[in-house]
Amino acid sequence: MSAKIIDGKQIAADIREELKAEVAGLKEKGIVPGLGVILVGADPASQSYVSAKEKACENIGIFSDDNRLPAETSQEELLALVERMNNDPKINGILVQLPLPKHIDEAAVLLAIDPDKDVDGFHPMSVGKMMVGEEAFLPCTPHGVVQMLMRSGVETSGAHVVVVGRSNIVGKPVANMLLQKKEGANATVTLCHTRTKDLGHHTRQADIIIAASGWPNTITADMVKEGAVVIDVGVNRVEDASRERGYRLVGDVDFEAVKEKASMITPVPGGVGPMTITMLLFNTVESAKRANGID
Numbered sequence: 025m026s027a028k029i030i031d032g033k034q035i036a037a038d039i040r041e042e043l044k045a046e047v048a049g050l051k052e053k054g055i056v057p058g059l060g061v062i063l064v065g066a067d068p069a070s071q072s073y074v075s076a077k078e079k080a081c082e083n084i085g086i087f088s089d090d091n092r093l094p095a096e097t098s099q100e101e102l103l104a105l106v107e108r109m110n111n112d113p114k115i116n117g118i119l120v121q122l123p124l125p126k127h128i129d130e131a132a133v134l135l136a137i138d139p140d141k142d143v144d145g146f147h148p149m150s151v152g153k154m155m156v157g158e159e160a161f162l163p164c165t166p167h168g169v170v171q172m173l174m175r176s177g178v179e180t181s182g183a184h185v186v187v188v189g190r191s192n193i194v195g196k197p198v199a200n201m202l203l204q205k206k207e208g209a210n211a212t213v214t215l216c217h218t219r220t221k222d223l224g225h226h227t228r229q230a231d232i233i234i235a236a237s238g239w240p241n242t243i244t245a246d247m248v249k250e251g252a253v254v255i256d257v258g259v260n261r262v263e264d265a266s267r268e269r270g271y272r273l274v275g276d277v278d279f280e281a282v283k284e285k286a287s288m289i290t291p292v293p294g295g296v297g298p299m300t301i302t303m304l305l306f307n308t309v310e311s312a313k314r315a316n317g318i319d
């Protein structure tokens with residue numbers, strides 16, 4: 025039987041409606057959440073993600089401070105802008121779109137962000153707090169994955185989750201979040217990567233597979249247990265002359281074949297992607313509440 029499609033667009037829209045109502049309530053108290061947005065360079069994918077984030081802010085009533093800087097921007101100039109936003113009370117969250125140009129030390133920039141405004145959840149302080157189970161801003165894509173599982177009624181407690189990919193943005197944090205001792209987690213987690221021997225041996229044991237390798241067709245049908253839940257975090261461009269833009273988007277999972285074996289599956293596009301932007305909005309509202317002493 026074909027899998028139930030987990031509709032990321034719909035779940036994201038539901039959360040955005042909840043946030044819109046929360047932002048309206050904050051406005052009545054004179055509070056307008058603000059997001060400082062920084063994009064260095066003109067990478068087309070990054071430009072479209074940043075524009076989508078700003079549009080999403082506008083739609084729910086978050087103020088955004090747009091800063092598009094040329095690719096030649098120096099690290100010092102970028103750090104000065106981050107510092108200005110750290111000290112600006114109108115800014116509750118700072119988003120530095122990644123990747124940054126090669127001449128800029130990404131780790132140094134992320135470290136410069138005030139952890140209280142780290143709505144991307146990439147600062148080592150946020151990562152450390154998440155790891156030990158303290159309250160912290162959770163990175164947006166992994167947080168989106170956990171929300172999708174919870175809102176789709178997927179039981180993670182005691183389930184065997186196999187994560188494929190060990191990036192700092194997705195693989196490592198999602199593995200960590202799912203093994204925490206809390207609601208929507210409590211899973212047994214296996215973290216696989218490019219050096220894992222016989223990947224299929226691990227994925228076939230999974231109740232839930234989270235594919236975040238960055239390569240199309242990493243997960244094929246023979247690697248999936250009948251009835252497993254499959255979450256595809258990949259966003260890969262593959263050439264497609266039949267499309268106006270010359271490419272189409274695919275995930276890391278062989279969707280057509282795997283959907284015949286899985287019980288639930290996320291599509292690409294329209295799965296995890298829309299959740300990433302939504303959880304950024306969530307963190308920004310959360311930060312505005314914390315800054316104003318609201319629980």
Ligand SMILES: Nc1nc2c(c(=O)[nH]1)N[C@@H](CN(C=O)c1ccc(C(=O)N[C@@H](CCC(=O)O)C(=O)O)cc1)CN2
Pocket residue numbers: 072073119120121122123144164165193259273292293294295296297298299300301
């Ligand atoms: N500072 C950050 N940089 C990056 C992050 C991040 O969370 N913070 N994540 C990724 C890119 N990203 C957000 O920035 C992102 C990726 C994909 C989508 C998305 O909605 N994808 C759609 C398809 C969109 C399309 O048609 O191109 C989907 O999958 O349905 C949103 C955000 C790296 N950088």
